[in-house]
Amino acid sequence: MPTLPIDINELWDLPKDQFLSTSKKVFDWQVQNNTVYHEWVKLLHTQQPNPTSVQAIPFLPISFFKTHDVCIGEKPTTLFESSGTTQDVVSKHWVTDTLIYEQSFLNCFNLFYGDPSQYCIIGLLPSYLERKHSSLVFMVDQLIQKSHHPHSGFYLDDFATLDQVLKSMEQQKQKVWLIGVSFALIDFVAAYPQNLNHTVVVETGGMKGRKAELTKMELHELLGKGFGVNKIHSEYGMTELLSQAYSHGNGLFSCPPWMKVLVSDEDDPTDLKPEGRGILHIIDLANLYSCSFIATQDLGEIDAEGRFQVLGRVDASDRRGCSLLVV
Numbered sequence: 001m002p003t004l005p006i007d008i009n010e011l012w013d014l015p016k017d018q019f020l021s022t023s024k025k026v027f028d029w030q031v032q033n034n035t036v037y038h039e040w041v042k043l044l045h046t047q048q049p050n051p052t053s054v055q056a057i058p059f060l061p062i063s064f065f066k067t068h069d070v071c072i073g074e075k076p077t078t079l080f081e082s083s084g085t086t087q088d089v090v091s092k093h094w095v096t097d098t099l100i101y102e103q104s105f106l107n108c109f110n111l112f113y114g115d116p117s118q119y120c121i122i123g124l125l126p127s128y129l130e131r132k133h134s135s136l137v138f139m140v141d142q143l144i145q146k147s148h149h150p151h152s153g154f155y156l157d158d159f160a161t162l163d164q165v166l167k168s169m170e171q172q173k174q175k176v177w178l179i180g181v182s183f184a185l186i187d188f189v190a191a192y193p194q195n196l197n198h199t200v201v202v203e204t205g206g207m208k209g210r211k212a213e214l215t216k217m218e219l220h221e222l223l224g225k226g227f228g229v230n231k232i233h234s235e236y237g238m239t240e241l242l243s244q245a246y247s248h249g250n251g252l253f254s255c256p257p258w259m260k261v262l263v264s265d266e267d268d269p270t271d272l273k274p275e276g277r278g279i280l281h282i283i284d285l286a287n288l289y290s291c292s293f294i295a296t297q298d299l300g301e302i303d304a305e306g307r308f309q310v311l312g313r314v315d316a317s318d319r320r321g322c323s324l325l326v327v
Helices: 008-013 016-033 035-044 098-112 135-147 159-172 182-191 216-227
Strands: 078-081 092-095 120-124 176-180 199-203 233-236 245-247 259-265 268-273 276-284 293-302 308-313
Touching (some): 159 176, 176 182, 182 216
Parallel strands (some): 120 176, 176 199
Antiparallel strands (some): 233 245, 259 268, 259 276, 276 293, 293 308
């Protein structure tokens, strides 16, 4: 395995003025060592480009994860797969080093929420626990372990027990971080309405055809009333990445220092901009042994501070089981 081009520990506090230089090191290394990415760059350029901005870096279409093994070196033993129906061709992300993934989501959690040991962490992810190779389940399971709280865990469809746990945590004024797939959160509060003051509710999208689609605003209004909270948080992640962005309830996602989002014109995917409306392109510098430069199929808008919102999906693109609800 070729030596990494950067010190992975420097990513977690990466200064803004070093993002470009670090991205260029990662780009040069990946284009030399990732066969799929190398061939894609060759198709776009007669020779390897020397980018002077992150917008000039070639981005790999996310669909390649359905048709190719996007990895460096021999195929790893750890596989993450996207969710989907039995008719869907799912994305496959071969992960060489799960420790990098753990470092990424733990540092991200610390950045947005603090130390996991301060929380009782609860996962309400029935659809993801029913299948193997879920990167979301892997992340939440590790956070549960790091919390060290006796009531942390996955609650599946055991709504009655979850109701009692949340009531107990409220009485103890214990902070709770509850992450769930949208349809399960809706089902839970329909059966057991809450009035929570010490719980952060995080939806990770995904009706998966089980309920009528709602706009993001409708979903958050419904869940906010059901849980008795003013804001519903959101997580933006995907199988093909090793990092996440979070929204604290205003519909705007923020990235950790090692992640950046750009937009491209729908008619010209090479016309990338740091703000505006278009197709989201993600730089995830933690995704070292795969590809750090991914062109998604999500439509979005980025503001002047680099925060973004997800507006929907590109027309005719296939459904992503973990996709966020759209307007």
